[in-house]
Structures are given as structure tokens and as C-alpha cells.
Amino acid sequence: MQTTMDFAAARRAMIDSQLRTSGVNEPFVLDRMASVAREEHVPQASRAAAYIDRAVPLENGRRLAAPLFYGMLLAEAKPVGEDRALVVDSGAGYLPELLRPLVGDMEIVSPEEAVAASRKRGDFTLLAIDGAVERIPGSLAKRLAEGARAVTGLVRNGVTRLAIGRKSGAEIALLPLAEIGIPRLGEFDAPKGWSF
Numbered sequence: 001m002q003t004t005m006d007f008a009a010a011r012r013a014m015i016d017s018q019l020r021t022s023g024v025n026e027p028f029v030l031d032r033m034a035s036v037a038r039e040e041h042v043p044q045a046s047r048a049a050a051y052i053d054r055a056v057p058l059e060n061g062r063r064l065a066a067p068l069f070y071g072m073l074l075a076e077a078k079p080v081g082e083d084r085a086l087v088v089d090s091g092a093g094y095l096p097e098l099l100r101p102l103v104g105d106m107e108i109v110s111p112e113e114a115v116a117a118s119r120k121r122g123d124f125t126l127l128a129i130d131g132a133v134e135r136i137p138g139s140l141a142k143r144l145a146e147g148a149r150a151v152t153g154l155v156r157n158g159v160t161r162l163a164i165g166r167k168s169g170a171e172i173a174l175l176p177l178a179e180i181g182i183p184r185l186g187e188f189d190a191p192k193g194w195s196f
Contacts, residue, residue: 007039010051014038014067018053024071032098033071038064041094055183060091063183065130069153069162070098072178076164077128077151079103086124086143088114088131090183095130111187114140124148127172132160133188136172150174153182160184 011034019025019033039050043059050056055063073095079085079102087096087108096108103126114129115137122143127136132153144150144167154163154174160182165174 005039005048007037007047007050011038014051018067019071022068022071024068024075026075028102029071029074032074032102033067036094036097038067038094041092041097055181058090058092062090062092062131062185064090064092064094065153065182066180069180069182070095072162072180073128073151074098074102076162076177077126077149079126083126084122084124084145085126085128086122088127088129088140088185090130090185092130095128099128111185115187118143127151127167129153129185129188131185131188132182133185134190135188136174137188138170141167141170141172144172148172153180153184155184 015030039047042050042056042064046056053066055065057063081104083103084105085099085103088111089096089108118139120143123145124143125145125148127144127150129152132155134155148167150165150172152163153160154176161176161179163174163176165172
């Protein structure tokens, strides 16, 4: 006999046992995390695991990060209604859905589109990347307004951390914060070369 999972109860448990206990208590974050059905952003076979505290494999070969990553990302992003957000989505659509009502405008790009050479200049005020990166290429940075905020995962020596930053000139300087497991986006790997 198959039982139906109570996803609303799973969302409440995620908030109480994963977010609140890790210091994510901002009301707007908890509201969004309670409102967006994570189970609708994973493959059908993985719905029962949608709220566990680790990454869930997606059909495109990527992974949906653990809920704590998204809670911390939203808290650090501090989105406002005047923001124009550029979201690099891993393919799940979960991060864009969390951010959508919190910002004034949003453009969603894939990791491949985000690192592709582009002549586009933009005036985005918030960059949110759904995954961990080694670097943010200049082609992506130039799509942001001066002083724009960035929130992403950052990979250094194989360790992933949540990171925040600001655009200054042609680059985005990132400050690593909390160490947390975040799926890596290989498209953002730094070119390999010799070092002495």
C-alpha cells in the first residue's frame, strides 16, 4: 500500500530543523521557503527526498542544493522590489521561483549562457547563482550595474562556501562566508594552467 507524503509538513520540518537551527530566521526567507514547493522542482522519483538536508539529483545531471543553501542565499541577497535580478539557474527553476516575488524584474540564464562571450551590457542590481563557482567571468560581470550585489557558492581548493560580493569596475570581488555543501557548476571553473 502506497502512502501519500505530506509535503506541507515536510516544508515546515525543513524550516524548523534545517533553516532556523542554522540561524536563518529572516521572515521573508522563511515565508518564501514555506511557499515554494520543492518537490515540484525535482524528478518525480525524487519527490520524497525533496526536503532532505543534502543535494538532490536532477534529470539534467545537475543537483538541486540542500535547502539551507537557498535560505542562506536569500538572506544574504536581501532582495528588494527595485532589484533587477540576473539568476543563473541550474535547471531546477527553484531559485528563480524563490526570488520572483521579491524583485522587480528577473532574467534567468543557464550556466552555459552565463559564461558565453557576450556583448550585452546590463543594469542588473543582483546576481544570484544556483551553484558553486571558481570564478565569475567578465562577460557575466559586465551585465551588472556598478555596485550590484552578487550571491553565489564559491569553490576554493575543493571546499564550497556561500559567498557575497559587489561589482566594482569590470570585476566582482567575492567574500567567502559559511562553509556549506553546494553543487559545483563546472562551466565556471578557472582555466587550468601551470603555476610555480
